[in-house]
Amino acid sequence: MLTAFAILTDGLAYAAYLFMVAVGLTLIFGVMKILNVAHGSFYAFGAYGAAMAAGIYYDRGLPEAGGFLFMILMAMAIGLVLGLILERGILRFVYGKDEVIIVLVTYAVFLILEDVIVFIWGPQSYAAYQPMVWAGNIEIGDLILSNYDILLVAIAAGLALFAYWALKFTRYGRLLTVVIFDRETAAAFGINVTVVYTVTFIIGAMLGALGGAMMAPKISVTLGIGVEVIVLAFAVVAVGGMGSIEGALVGALIVGICRAAAVHLMPQIELFVIYAVMALVLVFRPYGLFTRAQPRKI
Amino acid sequence: MLSRANLIGALLFLAAGVVGLFLPPWLVSLLTIAFANALVVLGLIILWRAGLVPFGQALYYCSGAYTVALLARWGGIGDAFVLLIAGGLVAGVVAFLTGFLLARYREIFFAMLSLAMSMILYGVLVKTETLGSTDGFGVDPPHFLGYAPHGDTLGFTLYWFVLLVCAIAALVIGAYFKSVAGALAVPIRDNEIRVEFLGISVTRLIHMKLVIAGTLAGVGGALAAMTIGHVDPNMAYWTTSGGFVFVTILAGAGSVAAAFVGSLVFEIVRSFAFAVLPGFWQMTLGIVLLLTILFLPEGLGSLATRFRRRKPDTKPVATS
Numbered sequence: 001m002l003t004a005f006a007i008l009t010d011g012l013a014y015a016a017y018l019f020m021v022a023v024g025l026t027l028i029f030g031v032m033k034i035l036n037v038a039h040g041s042f043y044a045f046g047a048y049g050a051a052m053a054a055g056i057y058y059d060r061g062l063p064e065a066g067g068f069l070f071m072i073l074m075a076m077a078i079g080l081v082l083g084l085i086l087e088r089g090i091l092r093f094v095y096g097k098d099e100v101i102i103v104l105v106t107y108a109v110f111l112i113l114e115d116v117i118v119f120i121w122g123p124q125s126y127a128a129y130q131p132m133v134w135a136g137n138i139e140i141g142d143l144i145l146s147n148y149d150i151l152l153v154a155i156a157a158g159l160a161l162f163a164y165w166a167l168k169f170t171r172y173g174r175l176l177t178v179v180i181f182d183r184e185t186a187a188a189f190g191i192n193v194t195v196v197y198t199v200t201f202i203i204g205a206m207l208g209a210l211g212g213a214m215m216a217p218k219i220s221v222t223l224g225i226g227v228e229v230i231v232l233a234f235a236v237v238a239v240g241g242m243g244s245i246e247g248a249l250v251g252a253l254i255v256g257i258c259r260a261a262a263v264h265l266m267p268q269i270e271l272f273v274i275y276a277v278m279a280l281v282l283v284f285r286p287y288g289l290f291t292r293a294q295p296r297k298i
Numbered sequence: 299m300l301s302r303a304n305l306i307g308a309l310l311f312l313a314a315g316v317v318g319l320f321l322p323p324w325l326v327s328l329l330t331i332a333f334a335n336a337l338v339v340l341g342l343i344i345l346w347r348a349g350l351v352p353f354g355q356a357l358y359y360c361s362g363a364y365t366v367a368l369l370a371r372w373g374g375i376g377d378a379f380v381l382l383i384a385g386g387l388v389a390g391v392v393a394f395l396t397g398f399l400l401a402r403y404r405e406i407f408f409a410m411l412s413l414a415m416s417m418i419l420y421g422v423l424v425k426t427e428t429l430g431s432t433d434g435f436g437v438d439p440p441h442f443l444g445y446a447p448h449g450d451t452l453g454f455t456l457y458w459f460v461l462l463v464c465a466i467a468a469l470v471i472g473a474y475f476k477s478v479a480g481a482l483a484v485p486i487r488d489n490e491i492r493v494e495f496l497g498i499s500v501t502r503l504i505h506m507k508l509v510i511a512g513t514l515a516g517v518g519g520a521l522a523a524m525t526i527g528h529v530d531p532n533m534a535y536w537t538t539s540g541g542f543v544f545v546t547i548l549a550g551a552g553s554v555a556a557a558f559v560g561s562l563v564f565e566i567v568r569s570f571a572f573a574v575l576p577g578f579w580q581m582t583l584g585i586v587l588l589l590t591i592l593f594l595p596e597g598l599g600s601l602a603t604r605f606r607r608r609k610p611d612t613k614p615v616a617t618s
Contacts, residue, residue: 035406093592099406100351104547105591107540111584118577231417231536238410271421275414282411283399 002142007260013149015256016156020214021229022236022248023163024207030180030243031200033099037106038086040230041113042205045082046075046212048117051126051221058130068131075213076206082113083205087198095197110226118223125222132217152214156252159207163245176200180243235278241288250289254281304469307555311465318457323450328565330457330525333464335545336561337518340471341511342546343557344480348507349487350404351546353539354412355515357396357419358389360534362516363523364423365389367437378440378459382520389516393509401505404490416534423531434530437523460521464558467514472554474510479503515542544583548590550597560598 025039053074057067086109094105132148139145167173178186179196187193211229219225236255240247255274262273269276281289318326338359345352362385369375369384396415403411424432439452447455474480482503485493490500523529532538541564549560567586571579594600 035410090588097591097595100409101591101595103351103353103406103409104543105588107544108584108587108591111580111587115578115581115584227537231413234410235414235417238407238414242406268425269421271424272418273421275417275421278414279399279411279418282407282414286402287407 003264005141005143007257007264009143009145009149010263011253011257011260012153013256014260015252016149016153017211017215018232018236018256019156019249019252020159020211021208022233022240022252023159023245024204024211025233026237026240026243026245026248027163027207028201028204029237030245031176032197033102033243034091034106035099035103035234035242036204037103037230038109038113039106039204039208039233040226040228041110041117042079042082042208042226043212043215043229044117044226045078045113046209047216047219047221047225048121048126048212049075049078049209050213050216051128052121054128054130054216055126065134068134071128071131071216072210072213075209075216079206079209080202082209083202084198086205087201091201092194092197110230114223114226117226123223125220126216127220128216130217148217155214160245160249167245172199232274235274238288239278239281241285241291244288244290247288247290304472307468307472308465311461311468315458315461318454318461323453326453326457327525328569329562330453330460331522332561332565333457333460333558334518334521334525335542335565336464336558337467337521338515338542339545339549339561340467340554340557341514341518342542343549343551343554344471344474344483344507344511344514346546346551347475347480347483347487348504350408350504350507351543352400352412352511353409353536353543354414354416355511355542356534356536356538357412357416358393358512358515359519359522359538359542360416360419360423360529360531361392362386362389362519363529363533364429364519365516366520366523367435367529368429370438370440371435376438376441376446378442378456378524381440381524382463382517385520385523386513386517389519390509390513392516393512394505397505397508397512400508401501413536413539416539417536420531420534420536423534430530432531434528434532437527437529439527440524456521456525460525463517463521467517468554468558471510471514475554479506483507544587546597547587548597550594550599552596552599556597556599563598 021039021043024042025036028034028036028039050071053071054067057070090105090109091102094102097105132146136147137144138147138150165173167177175186175191175196178189178191179193183193186196212225232255236251237248238251239254240249240251255277258273258277259270262270285291314329318329321329338355341358342352342355365385365388366381369381375381375384396412400408400412400415423429429435439446439448440456441447442455442459445455482493482498486500486503493500519533522533545560545564546557548564549556568579568583571582575582590597
């Protein structure tokens with residue numbers, strides 16, 4: 001019973017993390033049909049930015065509560081700038097090329113940004129544990145839970161609700177849905193697709209950076225954190241169906257719970273299980289759980 | 299068989315072998331790795347001609363490498379020829395099995411699923427303590443039909459061995475590109491439903507291409523394991539696959555020769571960047587990749603074609 005409960009809570013916490021990194025990726029793919037390898041860099045930039053912000057903030061001995069907010073704002077600002085530079089500076093020149101070629105362009109960007117991180121922050125690792133310590137723990141029966149994990153789950157849930165509301169009930173969200181369905185028709189009806197692309201990419205980048213900032217207190221912010229995240233986010237998005245927000249949510253839950261179960265019951269297969277689940281889902285649902293059927297074009 | 303292209307190719311490989319005698323050992327081992335990786339790239343070119351870009355070719359590369367390492371360590375087999383065939387065979391079987399699933403996918407989904415498959419192997423290897431977990435383990439130096447060289451001689455022997463394998467692969471794959479099955483790659487990329495209407499099973503053709511590419515990657519991995527003398531799970535990580543795709547883009551899918559030229563250029567650029575700009579070698583690679591995609595979308599191989607096209611082209615297009 002305790003194990004089952006632990007699996008559930010750990011799984012939810014991990015799923016929250018997965019959802020946060022996957023939602024930006026799936027948004028960008030849904031709108032722009034770009035599988036963005038550089039999303040891992042957004043995550044890394046967010047984490048580094050948050051760790052830097054934590055250093056600046058807590059060294060001044062300012063009130064504890066504001067530090068977390070400052071970290072998030074810093075990460076979002078970095079995501080905004082980075083997204084704007086990439087979309088306007090590089091990606092807009094390759095629109096219209098083959099999808100796979102654009103993946104490679106983002107892979108090149110990823111390689112470049114890996115070294116930019118070293119250039120800005122150096123090879124040493126950073127820690128931003130303060131919010132985690134500040135949040136403290138809570139005991140439920142025999143189980144000790146970190147309040148920070150609960151916060152993480154709450155924020156991810158809030159993000160999912162917000163994304164749902166924004167897509168279904170706001171003007172911009174409806175425009176976005178139109179572009180997702182058919183880009184050319186949307187353009188023909190007078191939607192400025194160029195602006196929609198830029199804004200979407202920036203939002204996606206900010207979400208990636210937010211994921212990094214949220215995780216920064218839990219991990220050691222060090223070189224190569226983006227490399228691992230990107231394949232995890234791919235797995236989640238592929239399970240849920242690429243370009244689908246609800247798919248990212250369900251994918252994150254499935255992968256998160258399965259991994260937590262593996263960690264508690266059979267630690268040897270922890271890494272293996274994530275990709276095995278993905279392969280298994282794809283065997284039965286070739287294009288993920290939440291995708292519309294595509295017509296065959298002759 | 300003895301066409302002009304094959305003759306030139308054979309002469310170039312011979313020249314490469316002779317030149318190796320005058321090069322320092324570190325450069326020889328760099329070239330050996332470059333040629334071994336070129337085999338993987340050759341396989342990727344086969345797939346890319348059909349419009350498929352796998353982001354998980356490292357699966358087969360790693361299978362080949364680990365087969366060699368395991369056989370050498372626990373099987374007591376040290377003969378390079380046997381190890382090579384075993385590595386290629388195991389990778390080919392893995393490719394055959396995964397092919398049933400992969401051959402149904404195209405484009406991004408193909409890339410992602412192949413990525414997932416290679417990450418599964420990575421996950422298994424990282425958690426397997428008996429195989430050294432993330433550290434991997436060493437591979438004993440191979441011997442060649444009873445001849446067991448040491449030190450620098452081993453390096454040279456391996457270099458010639460790799461060149462020999464590459465020459466054979468180039469010859470076979472060159473013939474494959476000219477065959478009907480090979481020539482159908484471009485029609486599949488352009489419009490596979492029409493190829494189906496011709497009465498050809500696209501799935502089966504792609505399955506075959508996957509097996510060929512997987513076998514080549516396994517052979518490349520086997521050679522790399524013998525050359526480096528060490529295997530580790532990073533051989534299956536997605537960045538390894540990404541590196542191979544990188545070289546494929548750099549080389550272009552134009553010809554067999556492009557794979558070797560591209561692989562050599564890649565190793566040289568990487569070593570150069572590593573030596574001159576140690577903190578920025580990834581950035582250098584990224585910029586090279588970006589520039590290639592933007593300004594040389596057909597790869598280095600297209601430079602030769604572009605040059606040739608300036609002359610009036612009167613030769614009729616081969617139909618098969």
